Amino acid sequence: MEATQESQNRWKHKDLLGIEPLEAAEIRMILEAAKSFAEISRRPIKKVPILRGRTIINLFYEPSTRTRSSFEIAEKRLSADTLNFSSSGSAMSKGETLLDTARNLEAMSPDMIVVRHRSPGTAKFLADRLRPAVINAGDGAHEHPTQALLDAFTILQKKDRIENLRIVIVGDILNSRVVRSNLFLLNKLGAKVTLVGPPTMMPKEVERLGARVSWNLDEALEGCDVIMMLRIQKERQSAAGFPSHREYFRLFGLTQERVRRAQEDVIIMHPGPMNRGVEIATEVADGPLSVILEQVTNGIAVRMAILYLLAGGSASEITT
Numbered sequence: 187m188e189a190t191q192e193s194q195n196r197w198k199h200k201d202l203l204g205i206e207p208l209e210a211a212e213i214r215m216i217l218e219a220a221k222s223f224a225e226i227s228r229r230p231i232k233k234v235p236i237l238r239g240r241t242i243i244n245l246f247y248e249p250s251t252r253t254r255s256s257f258e259i260a261e262k263r264l265s266a267d268t269l270n271f272s273s274s275g276s277a278m279s280k281g282e283t284l285l286d287t288a289r290n291l292e293a294m295s296p297d298m299i300v301v302r303h304r305s306p307g308t309a310k311f312l313a314d315r316l317r318p319a320v321i322n323a324g325d326g327a328h329e330h331p332t333q334a335l336l337d338a339f340t341i342l343q344k345k346d347r348i349e350n351l352r353i354v355i356v357g358d359i360l361n362s363r364v365v366r367s368n369l370f371l372l373n374k375l376g377a378k379v380t381l382v383g384p385p386t387m388m389p390k391e392v393e394r395l396g397a398r399v400s401w402n403l404d405e406a407l408e409g410c411d412v413i414m415m416l417r418i419q420k421e422r423q424s425a426a427g428f429p430s431h432r433e434y435f436r437l438f439g440l441t442q443e444r445v446r447r448a449q450e451d452v453i454i455m456h457p458g459p460m461n462r463g464v465e466i467a468t469e470v471a472d473g474p475l476s477v478i479l480e481q482v483t484n485g486i487a488v489r490m491a492i493l494y495l496l497a498g499g500s501a502s503e504i505t506t
């Protein structure tokens with residue numbers, strides 16, 4: 187009996203590749219563990235010896251500000267040794283293949299590899315071939331699991347629940363890995379999600395994603411609990427998806443006036459980086475309902491929890 191309970195408190199996968207393969211209980215395990223780690227970042231000495239002696243490589247083939255620094259800080263606060271690898275200034279720019287680079291890094295005996303790459307499936311490709319645990323920090327337009335987890339942590343912190351919340355996600359649905367991971371997570375935890383965006387930025391069979399779809403932002407915002415804005419993914423658009431930024435803002439930009447249609451205590455989220463005046467008005471981004479910077483703060487605790495669980499830690503005995 188005890189052994190069964192104990193195994194329920196441990197991570198049973200080698201890697202974290204996406205939200206789609208996870209069970210609701212596994213998502214809850216990470217979110218619960220993250221609560222214990224959130225407190226460490228409020229201490230004057232923000233370091234615990236949990237991953238002392240472990241080596242983590244951060245392998246970033248795409249630009250990143252938040253995700254990369256958040257992983258690095260999470261690793262350091264757990265006392266791991268870290269190595270940052272980016273595509274510029276390394277043999278990657280001399281034509282070495284991804285797998286060759288990764289095999290060479292594996293030969294240096296890291297315990298975990300955090301990877302971001304423009305191609306969907308990269309994290310799984312490496313996870314299937316390498317011994318260390320692989321964490322997906324964003325693979326093309328496929329998944330960005332740690333972002334969805336930190337978003338869920340932030341929603342829980344503000345709303346105490348996810349089940350039955352009315353969540354509106356607005357923007358470039360087609361090219362966003364953030365929305366895919368969020369949809370998997372929010373559906374598994376029972377939220378009611380509406381997706382809003384121009385038809386050119388909606389996947390063809392969008393209904394299959396398990397969300398309501400609306401083309402009218404004003405109507406979709408009526409009475410909602412959470413608004414999640416997305417950046418227009420210029421780097422992933424094959425053709426221009428919209429005539430002009432002004433036109434986009436007029437139809438899909440989040441303004442103060444639009445926010446008034448939502449619940450009074452609605453929270454406003456954005457994964458960053460923001461295009462102010464394109465998808466969100468500055469006074470909304472910086473206003474009292476915005477939790478955008480809290481998402482960033484929470485990202486560290488959530489990533490600490492993931493690193494801890496992947497390293498074999500038990501969710502029931504976190505002593506920080």
Ligand code: NCD
Binds near residue numbers: 252324363416457459
């Ligand atoms: C997102 C990403 O890179 O997928 N940013 C992030 O990780 N915070 C979203 C984006 O780029 O728009």
